[in-house]
Amino acid sequence: MESIQADRLVKAYGKVRALDELSFGVPTGTVFGLLGPNGAGKSTAVKILTTLSRPDGGNARVAGIDVRKNPDQVRAAIGCVTQKISVDPQATGRENLLLHGALYGMSRRQLRLRAGELMARFDLAEAADRQARTYSGGMQRKLDVAMGLIHRPRVLFLDEPTTGLDPEARAAMWTEIARLAAEEGLTILLTTHYLEEADKLAGALAIVDRGKVVTTGSPDELKSQLRGDAIVAELVDSQGIPQAEEALRRVHGAREITTAGRVLRARVDDGAAAVPAVLAALDAAGVKVGAITVARPSLDDVYLRHTGRTFEEVAA
Numbered sequence: 376m377e378s379i380q381a382d383r384l385v386k387a388y389g390k391v392r393a394l395d396e397l398s399f400g401v402p403t404g405t406v407f408g409l410l411g412p413n414g415a416g417k418s419t420a421v422k423i424l425t426t427l428s429r430p431d432g433g434n435a436r437v438a439g440i441d442v443r444k445n446p447d448q449v450r451a452a453i454g455c456v457t458q459k460i461s462v463d464p465q466a467t468g469r470e471n472l473l474l475h476g477a478l479y480g481m482s483r484r485q486l487r488l489r490a491g492e493l494m495a496r497f498d499l500a501e502a503a504d505r506q507a508r509t510y511s512g513g514m515q516r517k518l519d520v521a522m523g524l525i526h527r528p529r530v531l532f533l534d535e536p537t538t539g540l541d542p543e544a545r546a547a548m549w550t551e552i553a554r555l556a557a558e559e560g561l562t563i564l565l566t567t568h569y570l571e572e573a574d575k576l577a578g579a580l581a582i583v584d585r586g587k588v589v590t591t592g593s594p595d596e597l598k599s600q601l602r603g604d605a606i607v608a609e610l611v612d613s614q615g616i617p618q619a620e621e622a623l624r625r626v627h628g629a630r631e632i633t634t635a636g637r638v639l640r641a642r643v644d645d646g647a648a649a650v651p652a653v654l655a656a657l658d659a660a661g662v663k664v665g666a667i668t669v670a671r672p673s674l675d676d677v678y679l680r681h682t683g684r685t686f687e688e689v690a691a
């Protein structure tokens with residue numbers, strides 16, 4: 376069964392087509408990642424699925440409910456953690472949870488129990504009665520997620536949940552998110568522009584580019600569709616790029632050759648075996664190489680394959 380179905384969603388802002396027939400489905404109880412660089416359309420999709428915005432075309436169902444026809448019912452069934460933290464810094468952690476829960480018409484007794492449970496679960500019990508402004512960034516983000524869960528939603532939307540967190544807090548958040556899906560059967564839609572985050576957390580993901588889903592599958596499925604290794608040569612300066620590209624074209628088995636700045640990439644069947652031939656070809660062309668690396672296919676390669684651009688290039 377699918378808890379989220381987006382069917383050819385279209386949204387235009389003036390001339391910008393933020394969503395251009397975006398479609399995907401999320402099986403119940405899984406973590407699904409919408410991965411794409413800034414401006415790809417992820418937030419716009421989340422706004423429509425959480426009923427904050429209406430699509431210009433297409434349709435969507437969340438927890439089996441039509442977002443256009445029954446937005447109130449959708450809102451009751453979902454939790455939503457947006458990019459802007461909704462924690463009130465002057466209130467304590469517990470007060471934040473109680474205030475948020477009151478919006479859903481929960482009884483005081485229900486609320487107290489649930490708030491206690493969530494604070495324990497997110498390791499905030501000791502800090503529960505301190506003002507949230509005294510919390511670290513990671514603690515505030517956990518509180519934010521706890522607030523999104525107060526009314527026991529069936530589907531949770533997390534819009535860039537770890538942006539701005541340090542590596543340790545990010546890892547802690549990943550553990551929590553994975554547990555929520557595995558232990559509580561929650562369906563989670565996560566948007567991210569971190570390749571590593573999508574790779575680690577998402578059972579399946581959709582790569583979004585310019586308002587469209589360019590490919591979808593589990594991280595492993597997507598990576599295994601790319602045969603061979605990536606070989607990446609960083610030149611000492613960018614002037615030699617045209618000659619280097621030309622030289623690489625003549626190396627047996629090198630394909631999908633792309634350049635960005637002074638970095639040259641190609642795909643080969645066996646990376647380690649191809650390195651000597653690549654270095655010899657570049658040397659013969661008079662090109663100075665600063666570094667050369669071989670890598671197993673990554674989601675960045677998947678992105679490159681489907682959009683013709685590297686993720687970093689677009690993010691920059």
Ligand SMILES: Nc1ncnc2c1ncn2[C@@H]1O[C@H](COP(=O)(O)OP(=O)(O)OP(=O)(O)O)[C@@H](O)[C@H]1O
Nearest residue numbers: 388391393411412413414415416417418419420568
């Ligand atoms: N309210 C708006 N008015 C005009 N244009 C908008 C509006 N919201 C989004 N856009 C445009 O729509 C496109 C998609 O934006 P969106 O915020 O959905 O991307 P995103 O992938 O979520 O990126 P980010 O990670 O930066 O939020 C962008 O070109 C953006 O500039």
